Amino acid sequence: MTRSNWITTLVLAALAVVPLGLYYAGQPFWLDIASRLVILAIAAASLNFILGYGGMVSFGHAAYLGLGAYAVGIPVHHSIFGGLDVLGLATSNGWVHLGLGLLVCAVFALITGAVSLRTKGVYFIMITMAFSQMLYYALISISTYGGDDGLTIMSRSELPGLALDDPVQLYALCFVSLLVVLALLRMVVNSRFGQVLQGARGNPQRVTMLGFNIFHYQLVAYVLAAMVAGYAGFLLANFTAYISPEMMDWTRSGELMFMVILGGVAVLVGPVLGAAAFILVEELLSHFTVYWQLPFGLMLMLVVLYSKGGLAQWLRLNQSGPGGGKP
Amino acid sequence: MDGSLLLMQVINGLQLGLLLFMVASGLTLVFGILDFVNLAHASLYMVGAMICAWLSYLVGGFVVAVLLALPLTALVGWAIERWVARRLYARNHLDHVLATFGLILVLNTSAHLLWGPEGIPVALPDYLKGQLVLGDDLVLPKYRVIIIAAGLLAALGLFWLVTRTKLGMLIRAGASNRQMVAALGINIELLFTVVFSLGAVLAGLAGMLITPITEASLGMGNAIIITAFVVIIVGGIGSIKGSFVAALLIGMIDTLGRSFLDVALGWVFSANAAENSAPAISAMLIYIIMALVLAVKPQGLFPPKVR
Numbered sequence: 155m156t157r158s159n160w161i162t163t164l165v166l167a168a169l170a171v172v173p174l175g176l177y178y179a180g181q182p183f184w185l186d187i188a189s190r191l192v193i194l195a196i197a198a199a200s201l202n203f204i205l206g207y208g209g210m211v212s213f214g215h216a217a218y219l220g221l222g223a224y225a226v227g228i229p230v231h232h233s234i235f236g237g238l239d240v241l242g243l244a245t246s247n248g249w250v251h252l253g254l255g256l257l258v259c260a261v262f263a264l265i266t267g268a269v270s271l272r273t274k275g276v277y278f279i280m281i282t283m284a285f286s287q288m289l290y291y292a293l294i295s296i297s298t299y300g301g302d303d304g305l306t307i308m309s310r311s312e313l314p315g316l317a318l319d320d321p322v323q324l325y326a327l328c329f330v331s332l333l334v335v336l337a338l339l340r341m342v343v344n345s346r347f348g349q350v351l352q353g354a355r356g357n358p359q360r361v362t363m364l365g366f367n368i369f370h371y372q373l374v375a376y377v378l379a380a381m382v383a384g385y386a387g388f389l390l391a392n393f394t395a396y397i398s399p400e401m402m403d404w405t406r407s408g409e410l411m412f413m414v415i416l417g418g419v420a421v422l423v424g425p426v427l428g429a430a431a432f433i434l435v436e437e438l439l440s441h442f443t444v445y446w447q448l449p450f451g452l453m454l455m456l457v458v459l460y461s462k463g464g465l466a467q468w469l470r471l472n473q474s475g476p477g478g479g480k481p
Numbered sequence: 482m483d484g485s486l487l488l489m490q491v492i493n494g495l496q497l498g499l500l501l502f503m504v505a506s507g508l509t510l511v512f513g514i515l516d517f518v519n520l521a522h523a524s525l526y527m528v529g530a531m532i533c534a535w536l537s538y539l540v541g542g543f544v545v546a547v548l549l550a551l552p553l554t555a556l557v558g559w560a561i562e563r564w565v566a567r568r569l570y571a572r573n574h575l576d577h578v579l580a581t582f583g584l585i586l587v588l589n590t591s592a593h594l595l596w597g598p599e600g601i602p603v604a605l606p607d608y609l610k611g612q613l614v615l616g617d618d619l620v621l622p623k624y625r626v627i628i629i630a631a632g633l634l635a636a637l638g639l640f641w642l643v644t645r646t647k648l649g650m651l652i653r654a655g656a657s658n659r660q661m662v663a664a665l666g667i668n669i670e671l672l673f674t675v676v677f678s679l680g681a682v683l684a685g686l687a688g689m690l691i692t693p694i695t696e697a698s699l700g701m702g703n704a705i706i707i708t709a710f711v712v713i714i715v716g717g718i719g720s721i722k723g724s725f726v727a728a729l730l731i732g733m734i735d736t737l738g739r740s741f742l743d744v745a746l747g748w749v750f751s752a753n754a755a756e757n758s759a760p761a762i763s764a765m766l767i768y769i770i771m772a773l774v775l776a777v778k779p780q781g782l783f784p785p786k787v788r
Contacts, residue, residue: 211574211575211578213578266772269772269775269776272775272776272779273775273779275574276512276518276574276718277714277718277775277779277780279518279574279575279578280710280713280714281714281771281775283707283710284707284710284711284714284768284771285768285772287707287768288764288765288768288769291764291765292761292764292765294764295760295761295763295764296760296761297760404703404707405582405585405703408520408578408579408582411578411579411582412579412582415575415579445590445593445594447586447587447589447590448586448587448590448591448594450583450586451583451584451585451586451587451590452583452587453583454579454580454582454583454586455565455580455583455584455587457579457583458569458572458576458579458580458583459568459569459580
């Protein structure tokens, strides 16, 4: 096995074994941390797909995390308090939650992506940010779903053969999902589609001259990433049993972006490393002081100023060659 | 809807638009000349407001506090340019976004450390309070008129500075060709510092002016930055004229939308449906406008000519 495969396997094996070991040793706290870590790693991996491989610096990715979560919260809310009788949506059936979440994410990504991808560079950063903030403000103003305060999800999604109320089963689902998502993204990145996408990041003129319509490729990638993030939102809602507009605030998107950069752009396992580093440092610092964001912010600035390539570079995982991580 | 309510909301929209212009013009100026995306720009709006609120307790007067807080905000802007921004000019936009995201956390937490988590209310002196009676039934709150006047003055001052002075000439030259300006013997680093601090002062002033109406709070920067982004996207990034037009447009649409959209929707849909959907739609209105503008003109209303 190559060095990069070794480290990937090691990291994933640690995630499979350590949290459950600690849980059964009477430390359930770490299983909570690991669940959040794995869910955010899935979202970050989907962002890495468009940001790292596709060169689309989206600053609104948390919107899809939020949409996926609201697709759990809203049907459950109506299944308990009535209302929303169309198409049998008022239900706690997990398949409905999942299908609704993926559909809503795909539609929202298709519409906003079609507008956003007409722009380039800094316009794209700002416009994706603005669209996600639009959802944030819209949900704040809808008092039926708790507005600013959010909504407690009274019962978790029902899936056959799985009890998501059990933290171990929920973690198992999250972890297997991470494996599937990573495998899926690796497959897409190495496919013809993924090659065109990466080519368009490196040299859009040349890829256009080869006869590819870059816009279509990027839009499909954008929608795919949104759906994966929406799936992470489905898991997140079932983990926290709580939804609020705060989940899709632009600062959340910034954090996802940071996980990607911290781990190493355009490296398959990078987002997992990044999410792990991010969450562990956050957890550690917030134990010491309520002002943890001060050292944390300084750390983020220092990472950008003085490290290129993130943790992956440090572990020498970069195999994508020159140009990797220069959107 | 009656006339005086409409007038009041137009005044509010104008006020919001001018405050937005003060924040957005600095953002667009810094981007146009330095090619630097500064997410932390709105934190300067918050920092200005906080310093002003703190000083108004210390010295016991709002106007004096504003006059003292302006150079202090410029100093904060100068320090950020000197120690953070300058190291980033040569990097790509993604690095700008990430580093200034970290900077926001640092500035917000520092303000939290210094002044506590609570918002600080600011009292207006008596001579700024009360109503301005202009006619039989034309009554305007005095302080809002002052904000509008101050905003218009700031906008005029900025236009004068950029189009009529030597500094403005250098700023415009720097925006179109940095290397050439440097090659002509102009101290480009100094120019960058001046522009950055100018943007900080404008944003800070906007924050100070709004504090007597709302209050100075930690979250105020994060709330306005996205709207400021919408303004400069719609106006065309780098164009001061564009950000002026877009700021007034966005300020007006947002304010009027929030007040009258339920009535307007009521003409088309049932009163109940209008009542229910109006808050959500009016919250989304400026973003929909942004999307429409970009669908027609991807570079904004006034795309910068050189770039």
